[in-house]
Amino acid sequence: MGRLEALARSCHPLPSVAVTVVATVLAAAVGRSAAGLVAVAAAVLAGQLSVGWLNDLLDAGRDARVGRADKPVATGVVSRRVVAVATVVAAVAAVGLSLLSGVDATLLHVVMLCSAWAYDLGVKAMAFSVVPYALSFGLLPAFVTLGGPDGRWPPLWLMAAAAVLGSAAHFANVIPDLDDDAATGVRGLPHRIGGTASACVAAALAVITGVVLAVGPPGPVTAAGLVAVPLSVLILVLGRLRGRRPGSRANFTALLAVAVLDVALLIITGGVELGGAVS
Numbered sequence: 001m002g003r004l005e006a007l008a009r010s011c012h013p014l015p016s017v018a019v020t021v022v023a024t025v026l027a028a029a030v031g032r033s034a035a036g037l038v039a040v041a042a043a044v045l046a047g048q049l050s051v052g053w054l055n056d057l058l059d060a061g062r063d064a065r066v067g068r069a070d071k072p073v074a075t076g077v078v079s080r081r082v083v084a085v086a087t088v089v090a091a092v093a094a095v096g097l098s099l100l101s102g103v104d105a106t107l108l109h110v111v112m113l114c115s116a117w118a119y120d121l122g123v124k125a126m127a128f129s130v131v132p133y134a135l136s137f138g139l140l141p142a143f144v145t146l147g148g149p150d151g152r153w154p155p156l157w158l159m160a161a162a163a164v165l166g167s168a169a170h171f172a173n174v175i176p177d178l179d180d181d182a183a184t185g186v187r188g189l190p191h192r193i194g195g196t197a198s199a200c201v202a203a204a205l206a207v208i209t210g211v212v213l214a215v216g217p218p219g220p221v222t223a224a225g226l227v228a229v230p231l232s233v234l235i236l237v238l239g240r241l242r243g244r245r246p247g248s249r250a251n252f253t254a255l256l257a258v259a260v261l262d263v264a265l266l267i268i269t270g271g272v273e274l275g276g277a278v279s
Helices: 003-010 013-030 034-065 080-101 103-121 130-146 156-183 189-193 195-215 223-242 250-278
Strands: none
Touching: 003 034, 003 080, 013 034, 013 130, 013 250, 034 080, 034 103, 034 130, 034 156, 080 103, 080 130, 103 130, 130 156, 156 189, 156 195, 156 250, 189 195, 195 223, 195 250, 223 250
16 A cells, blocks of 8 residues: 555545545536635645544554554554654645635634544544534535625525534444544444444434425425435344344435435525525
């Protein structure tokens, strides 16, 4: 594995790309130009890279103790110095690129990043570990809209839905690592309530996200909302039933599927609302 590949694997690539795609699609709904879309995508991606690299850098010692062979920093495939430099460069780039969306959007992005960095720096091991996820995700639509043509805040229901979805992501993201985290002294909220309860909380929050997105916009519930919410419940029930088998990952897979539905609904409802407001 080369250094560049190791760096790519150390930045939590899937979440980084997913958050960047969602932000870019919302920016398109706000009416950002092609240059504006690139600015949003670049700023958000740089911020996500800094958060992911910082996470693996700080966790390298713990990951090494539990034998995480999938962590290039912990295994020494890429040096901590290289990852530290990459983290700083990405953080500076995230702030600089945010300025292309205006001062207000930049300040908000700094708040989002400080929240995410705080999680990496120790909040992840505290009882309120979900707060950075809720705050950073909840402010993402505002970062997009404040940099839009009219520089306005998004509707509260959209920010609330993003915050709830971010909270669900926290519980879902931690579940696979509960045992390793416990062995190294990390005791965030999911660790304190246990894997089963965390899975239930994540599922409930994912459904609540769909409900908020369905009923939040003014006017009657859209066809997308009418389909997405009951479909989410059905997927989670099926996942729960299939997940009773030893070693099954059906629960986690079902939760990921519902998260994808929520993101799609977020883009559809948020896009319609924001796009209609600027047209």
